[in-house]
Amino acid sequence: SSCADAIPSSPSSCADAIPSSPSSCADAINRQRLPTRSPLAVRGEERENLDSKVVVPLLLHIKEQNNQILSWIKKQSNTTVVHGTLPDDIPVKFPLCSIDSLTVLESYLMDDEHLAELAAYFSSLGGRDIGSKTNIILKNIFNNELAQLYSFYGSRGNKKAFNDLRVKTVIIRAVQLTTSNTTAEEISAHIKVWLKHAPQRLSNSLQPKKNCNQGI
Structure with a gap:
């Protein structure tokens, strides 16, 4: 050379x-x-870099969506199907108005399948939050005459213990079916308040209602 x-x-x-x-x-x-790089090679590398910047985040997003879908499917598979009608073999009429009818219901609820079916029915009654859902269910199960005989733990004023009833489990499960991450303690707190005010509700319901012409 x-x-x-x-x-x-x-x-x-x-x-x-x-x-x-x-x-x-x-x-x-x-x-x-010295070897030189062709313009085509340079453009190819630039395109690969651009593709990696776009494709990688897209794949991560798709993976996250798949995880969310799988989580939802798993949650649905563990949730009792909500029915809008009472079981055909229910032995009582709601709202309950006597201890005798409550005793019959408690015997019926000794079957776990009956308990689950009744919880599914009461979960369909609606409500905007934990408190309203709990109150709606209680109102549909008990009239005030029966409810005034109970407090949550009993004993005070010779009242019976609501906490010992199987129907309490029905109420808790019913609320939890439509309100995720709700604890039994949260629902029980609303049950306590509802039972506490049962005598006042009964008293109010027994008072004669004024019509619009009274006092004129």
Whole structure:
């Protein structure tokens, strides 16, 4: 190899191409021999980098969505199906108005399947939050005459213990079916308040109602 290899074929550019020294001659030759990257290769790499910036976040998003869907499916599979009608074999009429009818219901609820079916029915009655759902269910199960005989733990004022009843479990399960992450303690707190005010509700219901012409 010689400096002649570095001299271009065009006469007009010979002066520019001829190196001024042997070392510069070698540099010129080496520069000519260095591999060059084609524009297509450069554009391909840029496209790959761009694709990775777009595709990776998209795949992560899809994975997160799949996880959410699987979680929802699992939750639904563990949830009792909500029915809008009472079981055909229910032995009492609601709201209950006597201890005798409550005793019959308690015997019926000794069957866990009956308990689950009744909870599913009462969960369909609606309500905007834990308190309203609990109150609606209680109102549909007990009239105030029967409810006033109970407090949550009993004993005070010779009242019976509501906490010992199987129907308490029905109420808690019914609320939990439509209110996620609700604890039994939260629901029980609303039951206590509802039972506490049963005598006042009964008293109010027995008072004669005024019509719009009274007092005129």
